[in-house]
Amino acid sequence: MSDAEAAQRDLAAINRIAAVPKILEVITRTTGLRFAAVARVTDTRWTACAVRDEVAFGLAPGGELELRTTICDEIRQHRQPVVFGHASQHPEFADHHTPRLYGLESYISVPIHRANGEFFGTLCAIDPLPSAVETPETLQMMELFAELIGTQLETDEKHAWSEAALHTALDVAKARERFIHAVGDDLKEPIQALVMDAYLIRTTPGLADDIRARVVGMETNLWHMASVVGGINDFAHDRLANGVPLVRTPAAEVAIELQRVLSQVVSAHPERALVTAARVERDVDCDVERLGQLLVNLANNVLRHVAPDATVSIDVSTTDEALVFNVQAPGLVLSGNELDSVSGPLTGRGIDTRPPRSWDFFIAGEIARAHAGRIDAATVASDTRLSFVMPLHAAVVAETPASGHLAEV
Template sequence: MSVLPEQLLRDVELVESVHVVPTILDIVCRSTNMRFAVVSRVTDSHWVACSVQDELEFGLVSGQELALETTFCHSVRQLSKNVIIDHVDQDSLYCNHPIPAQYGFQSYISVPIALGDGSFFGTLCALDPEPRRVNRAETVQMFELFAGLIGKQVDQARAMQITEKNLIDEQEMSALREQFIAVLGHDLRTPLSSLSCGIELLGMAELDADSIETLDIMRRSSVHMAGLIDDVLDFARGRLGSGMSLAYKENVPLQDVVNQVVAELQTMHPKRVIETVLDPHCRLDCDERRLAQLASNLLGNALTHGDPDGVVRLVATSTDGQLQLEVINEGEAISSADQGELFKPFVRSSSGSSAQGLGLGLFIAHCIAEAHGGSIGVKSDKQDTRFTVCLPLPKPSQC
């Protein structure tokens, strides 16, 4: 037996994956009293059994090939017409035909299976060594309905295969991409650390005003680049399965964390106004560095995308055992469509500033909030845009 082409093997597997086919063959045999039924894949050069019900011990199994010219399915494919025989010996057209004699059948029916695009796939056949009345309208209609159902099921199975293959390809590509991002992030840290140290050493020398200003620009740029690298590494760690690690500390003063973040951002945006409203006695059980990163990402987003002449506010309140931290900025409203996408990686609002960034800040803020058992949301209208983070407070509340 010749080796089947790979595509035909895949087609056989497709039909085998359609669980309704054996049931259809069983119904066909019971309804006609025929003891052999098969779904075949038929091309211009091959006939292959895809699913078989054999009560005659004919010996044909799924995946087995017959010589195409020894089957009536060849004619069905060429003419797109049914072949139906009640009794070979009494049929003027087929009584002396070599095919019934070769396989020893007296009754036979074969109808085409077409796919959704109209292309010919194969046949639904049944046969028996005894004469059977199959050339009746109800029997032919049953076969044609079942053939149509099989065609639809094969179409769906093919579409599912394509979808699964595309998904696997995308997952593999995504894993490689994220591994590359992680390696790149780590490799960038070393030269950036050297650059930062060099900037600090230069800052210890006596410099004129222009040099001090240039050095300040270099310092802000290195801080910004360090933030981008941290964002990339956080994203890669989350996507590669290691997740966002937390180093919990008890009774972390919220005011100290926020003040430090505001001071850092104020050096990078010296002309902007950042206001904070929070209880100086509020304390949290949290990862202090991650909490600072969350506040920095939200405030940085407001400074970047909000009205450049507007005030950015951070307001913290406590209620029902939760800390509610809001970052509010004026500026163009974020569309409802954009709001639903903002916390996904590499997404930036289509409204507002066109400043460069990776689109990871809000995604990482979302991850930090969730890692602490909290949540984050956004509301935006013509008046202002506010990002709200809710985090659990220690019990009893110390805020």
């Protein structure tokens, strides 16, 4: 493969990572540097793979710079971040050829490595004006984003390899299982790190309101990603498809775990009006961690489909025979076959065409089935209430009913 073909391949790989444009936007708004890019850096070429340019630097995706004129070439060799906020007054970079050639005062660049440690390129941001970019928090944010991009690159390559290697239906199934497991495990650590970093950024004193609002949005998406990754790992280990181990769990323990989950939901949506309650008075045969995942799924589904100013009520309680989750909000409506996704993807909607804000109960439905429970929607005072009901003491449902829906309690 020629250098030009390899550069196009790497450009396409970065473009397949949906989060990259948002990452570059967050970097420019958080650091104040008006140009940010993901660059592929080899021993012969510097190629821009993704760009956010608010300063008319003139470089577009696919564009190249002379390798030897870039600091990224030095980073390729020593594999360490480089950051300065005022080049002309910096003891090391005042006479450096790169700031002088490109008229830079502010610069931050961190290496991007694939998951196997191979150097890919850099995540960088620049500006012709000085800035206060030399802070540990800024560097840590850049390194976390670079790690996420590197992980996604590795995942993309694993996927390409698996597709090329599949020849039979059995091979496809086995490779998909390995791939999903690798993706789930690879994403856990960077997502957790990003959640912590987003919280630190959001709680920084003096943070501008527009940046704080964007970080809140990041936190919401990260919590959703964490929930989805948990479901991916479950499927990779067949823990949902073949049933989860149900353990007799004391009422207090169930209440504490579900209250913790509710607190996470509230924390992830500080701008929403949420009323939550967890009153668990009886022991439950369950996998309490999976029930927490189901509760988050129901809450997120509702929050995506009601007005931002609507008060959402989330109630957890027990009766003499059942554990019940109720999620309700003014204006909540489920029409048509939204609950069909309890037993599979929404009918007639492919992965690439399904609206991003559609209902999706697939993972929640699998957890419900494993607990011999059901997910229902009922009209209450002209609004819709979404409910999950499971028996306090029940065996795992051995087989999916012929209709594909959850077994009735």
